[in-house]
Amino acid sequence: MLLQSAWGKVMIQVQNVSKTIGQQQVLTDVTFTVGKGTITGIVGRNGAGKTTLLRTMVTIVDPDQGTISVNGKDVLAHPETKGPIMYVEDSVEALKNYSVSGIVSLYADIYPKFDHAYFQELMDRFQMTRAKKVKQYSKGRKALFSLILAFATKPQYVLLDEPTDGLDVIAKKELMRFMLYEVAKEEISIIIATHRLDELESLADQLLVIKEGEIAETFLLDDLRDTYKKWQVVYREKMPDSLWDQLYILQQSGRAYTCLAVGNLQELETELQKTDPLLYEELPLTLEDLFVAKLGGEEIAE
Numbered sequence: 001m002l003l004q005s006a007w008g009k010v011m012i013q014v015q016n017v018s019k020t021i022g023q024q025q026v027l028t029d030v031t032f033t034v035g036k037g038t039i040t041g042i043v044g045r046n047g048a049g050k051t052t053l054l055r056t057m058v059t060i061v062d063p064d065q066g067t068i069s070v071n072g073k074d075v076l077a078h079p080e081t082k083g084p085i086m087y088v089e090d091s092v093e094a095l096k097n098y099s100v101s102g103i104v105s106l107y108a109d110i111y112p113k114f115d116h117a118y119f120q121e122l123m124d125r126f127q128m129t130r131a132k133k134v135k136q137y138s139k140g141r142k143a144l145f146s147l148i149l150a151f152a153t154k155p156q157y158v159l160l161d162e163p164t165d166g167l168d169v170i171a172k173k174e175l176m177r178f179m180l181y182e183v184a185k186e187e188i189s190i191i192i193a194t195h196r197l198d199e200l201e202s203l204a205d206q207l208l209v210i211k212e213g214e215i216a217e218t219f220l221l222d223d224l225r226d227t228y229k230k231w232q233v234v235y236r237e238k239m240p241d242s243l244w245d246q247l248y249i250l251q252q253s254g255r256a257y258t259c260l261a262v263g264n265l266q267e268l269e270t271e272l273q274k275t276d277p278l279l280y281e282e283l284p285l286t287l288e289d290l291f292v293a294k295l296g297g298e299e300i301a302e
């Protein structure tokens with residue numbers, strides 16, 4: 001299987017998961033794999049089934065069909081395999097009546113690997129003051145606090161539901177950087193459910209698009225690097241017509257074009273050079289580029 005060879009040891013496998021709640025089919029035959037030390041984005045509109053999917057992965061919701069396994073072990077049959085999975089809900093309301101020190105002691109009691117020093121390090125890094133009660137924090141700070149708590153438990157897998165809701169731009173960026181660092185340093189796997197594609201920026205190794213409970217598209221960064229190239233090209237006048245048909249223009253600003261090449265990349269590069277551009281350079285690809293090119297700007301984010 002492609003994902004296994006790309007990522008070595010498979011960590012979490014979701015296989016053919018379906019769930020009906022009431023009369024509504026909320027998840028239909030959902031299958032994907034999460035590798036070690038990777039970031040997976042689950043993107044979909046409100047009501048697409050993201051929260052239900054995450055809740056199914058931690059057995060808060062039981063699937064009607066299908067299995068979730070961690071390192072080959074079914075989580076329902078082997079509840080201990082859930083231990084290193086940390087699920088952070090989108091609502092932090094549940095925490096709000098706790099005192100900060102109370103919740104820290106509670107986490108330390110529940111999670112054997114809770115690391116007090118690391119908790120404090122993260123509090124300092126995000127300039128979080130120690131409020132008496134969680135409810136004294138702003139919405140964004142509450143979200144940040146619940147993430148700090150989650151990472152201080154030293155998990156191996158972190159499932160985050162709309163983690164940046166309520167955070168300002170700087171805090172969002174900081175948080176994303178922090179997640180990348182954790183993935184690289186601790187080799188943890190992060191799964192982020194969000195209705196905003198732009199929040200994932202160039203973060204995710206794998207992007208799953210969920211529509212009405214089904215995985216509509218899967219994008220893998222590794223595939224992307226082999227199949228696509230992104231160039232910024234500047235012409236004296238305009239880009240020759242011959243290239244317009246062969247490149248996907250992601251953005252145009254005057255005579256500067258940001259474009260995506262698909263297909264025979266070497267041939268396309270030679271053609272590009274023949275058009276004698278003033279300047280051309282390769283830019284780093286993001287999943288979002290492919291997403292936009294493939295779905296033609298179809299809106300996912302709201």
Ligand SMILES: Nc1ncnc2c1ncn2[C@@H]1O[C@H](COP(=O)(O)OP(=O)(O)OP(=O)(O)O)[C@@H](O)[C@H]1O
Pocket residue numbers: 021022024026044045046047048049050051052053195
């Ligand atoms: N306990 C429940 N009872 C009834 N319907 C539910 C329940 N849980 C989920 N649903 C329905 O399942 C669908 C998917 O909901 P879910 O919360 O998983 O979507 P989502 O993609 O996370 O959306 P959002 O971004 O709005 O949180 C929605 O139509 C929702 O109303």
